[in-house]
Amino acid sequence: MTRTDRLTAILDLLAESGHVEVEDIVSRLGVSPATARRDLDSLAKQRLLSRTRGGATKGAVAYDLPGRYNRDDHAEAKQRIALAASELIGPGAVVGLSGGTTSTALAQVLSTREDLNAPSNRPMLTVVTNAINIATQLAVRPNIKIMVTGGILNPRSYELVGPYTDVIMQKVALDFAFIGVNGVDPKIGPTITDEGEAMVNSAMARRATASYVLADSSKIGKRSFATMAGYEFKRLITDSGIKPADKAAFEAAGTEVTVAELD
Known part of the structure; x- marks a missing residue:
């Protein structure tokens, strides 16, 4: 397990109950107590948790996310x-x-x-997002440059939508775009519950050299209200819960499918 994987795993443990002990990390991840403490100290410096004697608790955040972020039956798949x-x-x-x-x-x-947090006199990553929770999450990373698109806030999703967002999106060029969706179907492609979000997603994807739809297998074959008009759907990243027949259907339609394996 790499250090990055360990840090992510520790955050997963923390998310389960709101606190984690050094002994939990040692037993669950198979590392030494010294390594567990160093990892907790590193996450504390990044403001991702608060250190306590013998462990850590969830760090204070400046916002409360909508319910769908806090109750997720497919968290492991999305992490993969x-x-x-x-x-x-x-x-x-x-x-x-x-x-x-x-x-x-x-x-x-x-x-x-x-590698993205290494000392540098230039941004190690530039992130363009219409999600204010993502912008807030990355704001404490000095080596990550963040551009927020602007627009009207959708309080149900913390996403900025509308014509102002569309104007800004026309002024950027992206290497990659990663698009979250509510459903994805081999025939009609990705779909979104909110039509405003669908328009922003489509604009973002079209500005990228390579765009990827991110959808866990529970969303495969499902359709929501709005399509991503004008977007040519070519790449999907999902988890190993996808059925072989569904994977074959996407590939037959010209979509490259990347499967993230679950443990």
């Missing part, structure tokens, strides 16, 4: 998808992140990568 997406991103990249729980998981993974 986020790790697979992170592997595509090198230092110096310009990345678009839409809102959603899987995109938020990707932002968390990026925030703990050592």
